[in-house]
Amino acid sequence: MKILLAEDDKNIAxxxxxxxxxxxxxxxxxxxxxxxxxxxxxxxxxDLILLDEMMPKLNGLSVCHxxxxxxxSPSPIIFLSAKSQEADLDEFRxxxxxxxxxxxxxxxxxxxxxxxxxxxxxxx
Numbered sequence: 448m449k450i451l452l453a454e455d456d457k458n459i460a461x462x463x464x465x466x467x468x469x470x471x472x473x474x475x476x477x478x479x480x481x482x483x484x485x486x487x488x489x490x491x492x493x494d495l496i497l498l499d500e501m502m503p504k505l506n507g508l509s510v511c512h513x514x515x516x517x518x519x520s521p522s523p524i525i526f527l528s529a530k531s532q533e534a535d536l537d538e539f540r541x542x543x544x545x546x547x548x549x550x551x552x553x554x555x556x557x558x559x560x561x562x563x564x565x566x567x568x569x570x571x
Contacts (some may be wrong), residue, residue: 448494449474453484453510454527455502463497463554469548473559481505488514495524495560498543500535511542518523525563527551 450473454460461479464560467473478484488496496514502506507526510555526539526546527534538545545563547556 449492451476451487451493451496451522452489452527453481453488453497453502453507454480455479455498456499457547459499461549463556466506466553466556470554471560473557478497479507481507481510485513486511488522489517495564496515496522496524497547499559500526500530500539508538508542515542521566523564525560538566 448450448471450467452460452463452467454463454474454477460479464475464477468476476487481502483503484498484502488510498507498510507528511524514524524543526543528535528539528546528551529549531548536546544567546558551559
């Protein structure tokens with residue numbers, strides 16, 4: 448699977464990218480801010496977008512909303528966020544297929560993604 452990882456924290460991005468590539472055999476491109484993430488999402492052909500909420504230039508929810516408006520066939524989005532207030536989680540659910548909370552377990556991130564995507568397909 449080709450994944451766009453939008454994460455501004457270098458350490459988290461490195462761990463997530465390694466986990467996705469090593470344990471899931473995914474191809475991962477990385478964006479370090481929301482503006483770059485939106486540009487890459489619109490110009491790339493991604494199977495999935497993993498999107499941090501708190502990023503410079505554009506936050507994850509802004510990226511998500513703009514991407515869905517501008518893309519003719521948007522890819523699934525899963526939020527990767529430390530935000531855990533119920534209002535934030537409700538917004539993630541409305542805008543995306545789901546969310547993975549930070550800190551995440553690098554050994555489980557691939558199975559978490561698969562579960563979210565499977566649940567989304569079953570609900571469709």
